[in-house]
Amino acid sequence: ELKVEQNPLFLSMQEGKNYTIYCNYSTTSDRLYWYRQDPGKSLESLFVLLSNGAVKQEGRLMASLDTKARLSTLHITAAVHDLSATYFCAGINAGGTSYGKLTFGQGTILTVHP
Amino acid sequence: DTEVTQTPKHLVMGMTNKKSLKCEQHMGHRAMYWYKQKAKKPPELMFVYSYEKLSINESVPSRFSPECPNSSLLNLHLHALQPEDSALYLCASSQDRLGDTQYFGPGTRLTVL
Numbered sequence: 001e002l003k004v005e006q007n008p009l010f011l012s013m014q015e016g017k018n019y020t021i022y023c024n025y026s027t028t029s030d031r032l033y034w035y036r037q038d039p040g041k042s043l044e045s046l047f048v049l050l051s052n053g054a055v056k057q058e059g060r061l062m063a064s065l066d067t068k069a070r071l072s073t074l075h076i077t078a079a080v081h082d083l084s085a086t087y088f089c090a091g092i093n094a095g096g097t098s099y100g101k102l103t104f105g106q107g108t109i110l111t112v113h114p
Numbered sequence: 115d116t117e118v119t120q121t122p123k124h125l126v127m128g129m130t131n132k133k134s135l136k137c138e139q140h141m142g143h144r145a146m147y148w149y150k151q152k153a154k155k156p157p158e159l160m161f162v163y164s165y166e167k168l169s170i171n172e173s174v175p176s177r178f179s180p181e182c183p184n185s186s187l188l189n190l191h192l193h194a195l196q197p198e199d200s201a202l203y204l205c206a207s208s209q210d211r212l213g214d215t216q217y218f219g220p221g222t223r224l225t226v227l
Contacts, residue, residue, distance in 0.1 A: 033215065042204060043157070043218040088156055100145065101170060102216060104156035 002027050004091050006105035013079045013112045021108045023072040029091030032065050032072045037086045079112045118219035120205050126225045135222045137188040137205030146188040149204040157204055195226045
């Protein structure tokens with residue numbers, strides 16, 4: 001069964017600084033997803049990473065995937081307050097009765113302060 | 115348009131009540147999902163419908179009963195819930211089960227008294 005672990009679980013950043021959130025997964029996952037969730041809101045899709053070496057960037061966020069290491073990273077560049085949210089990574093079960101099931105990491109609560 | 119709608123936004127119900135949550139998408143997606151999310155936790159999958167057939171039931175108690183009347187609609191019927199069932203219930207849809215991005219609705223905040 002796929003297991004997904006994120007770290008850190010809590011991240012307090014100063015505006016303008018850079019930081020990385022790590023997402024490790026236990027077995028083969030066809031794809032790796034990153035979602036953002038604001039307090040009391042739903043999940044917003046940020047990135048889907050399809051293959052080894054995939055890198056995607058949107059604004060101050062950049063996500064990458066290393067399937068050999070079973071590791072995805074979400075890099076934050078020059079953080080701003082608007083990035084404060086909870087970030088989830090998720091892998092997808094590639095076979096068996098749970099085919100297509102998303103398994104989420106625990107989430108990283110990011111707070112950006114002045 | 116990547117919109118999934120859910121009604122109601124908030125629901126308060128007693129343990130003896132029967133209520134339903136509704137989810138709708140018009141993106142032509144053929145897979146639809148129900149998730150339950152407790153505060154400060156990740157979403158937990160409850161059910162998956164693929165081409166209007168129930169594909170995954172994550173051992174959810176029978177007091178939760180899903181229904182997919184057509185490819186655009188997904189309902190979750192609730193009966194005899196417990197206070198610990200209070201949570202945010204999220205609906206999602208994707209093109210199919212083959213790993214396409216799942217788009218989430220705004221959720222229904224359920225409180226069971």
